[in-house]
Amino acid sequence: MSENMSENTRSGPLPDLLFRNVRLIDPASGRDGAGELLVRNGCIADIAERIEAPEGAAVIAGGGAVLCPGLVDMRAALGEPGFEYRETIASAAAAASAGGITTLAALPDSQPAIDDPALVHFLRARGAATGRLTILPYGAVTRGCRGEELAELGLLREAGAVAFSDGARAIHPARLMRLALSYARGFGARIVQHPEEPSLAAGGAATEGELATRLGLPGIPACAEAILVARDLRLAELTGGMVHFSRLSTAEALALVRAAKARGIAVTCDTAPPYFALNELAIGDFRSYAKLSPPLRAEADRAAVAEALADGTLDAVVSDHQPRDADDKRLPFAEAAPGGAGLATLLAVTLAEYHGRRLTLSRVIELLTIAPARLLGVEAGRLAKGLPADLCLFAPERAWRVAAGALPGKAQNTPFDGRALEGRVLGTWKAGRRVFG
């Protein structure tokens, strides 16, 4: 890639980099403790309690902050190609760096959809060209993500698609889902489902219930999630395919997944921070920045999501970054586009589960690094000698306040506007090069 080459040439060889006085947390190896880490030629050269500083090495004094693998975000929309007014790959990459993210799986429901091998190569190259972010493209399950005929899953996989999804659209006909699970299985690839029965969700703007009734908003019954999850679990059992539910948000669906895992079905799932940090009351007086898909749920469901993070039912936490511009959001609630910006707040909102003593710090990092990396089948999200030095340095206790309008990147549509968070990224390194802080 010519752009990538010029990036490397411009910056020249990197000096050795030694992190001192940090708490090293690497859930993949179980490491959690004071230590030092040496980076040479963009890769991790040594990890030990004490490392002699090589001649000419730049030393970073961590001040006791946490040094962990760069975060792996398993689900984000980039805006590019097709919606550059919302976000570009460059602006998303800047926001990712500020959030400690060094690897990101990009949704395929762009314009055009990622349903052609050339587009997979394109996205990977554009990610590399940023010099700060590895982009792992999802391939479309169906051509154009239109939900009709299967895309060329084999060719997409060969080109480097990490898994398959139709993005924010559920794979709807049962026969189509069966085919997708069955065919993708031959290529060892997961089908990532938007867990919402479309015929129950159509036209809905909020979770059905007293709040939606008071606001006069068309409701989506919470069970629209469990209904599709139940069907797809059965189809996964039938086909032996691997299904992954993204952004689970209800107690009922999580219970189904918990039981299916116990029965040995190849199912995995994730959620996104709004679903354990907010409930439906956030839409309050028609706040369209809190309009998400799936919609925010009742408090009991929010609590069940937090519980499922702790008990291991949920395998990963994703940003579900959905960039929207002001014109997408400054509309009457039912007409506003759903989706929230999530890259910059992913770590800090998830850390609230640690501060609330529901998760250990190591489990928080696991959910954001090695767990999604394993689901995506990529070598990332861990600290080991010889691997590229993708690193995140953060202060778990440092407080800051989310402010829409002041977020890194282009998209400012955060559902967490005004919220005080604990946990600040101090620095992000991609292959040994500092890209944030």
Add this chain to the structure above:
Amino acid sequence: MGELPRHLLTIEGLAPPAIAHLLDLAESYVLLNRSGRTERDMLRGRTLINLFFEDSTRTRTSFELAGKRLGADVINMSVAASSVNKGETLLDTAATLNAMQCDLLVVRHAQSGAPNLLAQKVDAAVINAGDGTHEHPTQALLDALTIRRHKGRLAGLVVAICGDVAHSRVARSNIHLLVTLGARVRVVGPPTLIPAAIEGLGVAVFHDMKAGLASADVVMMLRLQKERMARGLVPSAREYFRFFGLDSEKFAEAKPDALVMHPGPMNRGVEIDSRLADDPAHSVIREQVEMGVAVRMAVLDTLARARAWPRHV
């Protein structure tokens, strides 16, 4: 008097004294209107804009008359759905209205929450004249005034709100107002037209019309739009009328002096039998229209007084 907000966007959240104040003031306007001394000047020099994104001759005319009787300059802006397609957003419209130095803005919109959005962006006091399936505050006030004039009170009355509650902003505003003032409110309709968890608003739910009307003091009918049949929520108009249309047989379950109300426009033969709609012994449907003007005068007057008017440069 209770505190009135800067805008009138919802009945939900209004305290009983604020509602009582509006009803008392409206009562005085009823008497003045009937006396024929209609020229008043409390809104002289003020601009009232009727901004209607949905057609409604009835409500728009009522606000227009109310504004004119208080001396305001009244301008009607009908924004057909098509002009939104031209790319002008609701907030562009708000900016235009600010430039026109509008003082009172009456808004009707097909989307729930649209007036709330406008209220964040305009300098004018915003009056919700019906937003989507959310609220229609002045309709609830005029209904309450009509009931109060006949029954002398609202507390303790049994009020049955019947029909398409799910898609009715009139029903929501009425529920909030009547429950706040101590009436016993029932909603009656087929389960497909009763919204989820409506009991949380303090009402009892009935799916059988006769049971719902038993000993009712007031029977409030709602309009059923043809679109509901098209969407399969109700199989047919005749089936609907058979089970949920108000006819004399079902109405016989209510108290002998029960009132029949309808926010209009009526679908005769769908939700209400003409004989009942026109029965002078029970129907107060025409009186509701008269109360509408008085209530809107009270709302305009009160918001105008409560407000520190921006001095236009």
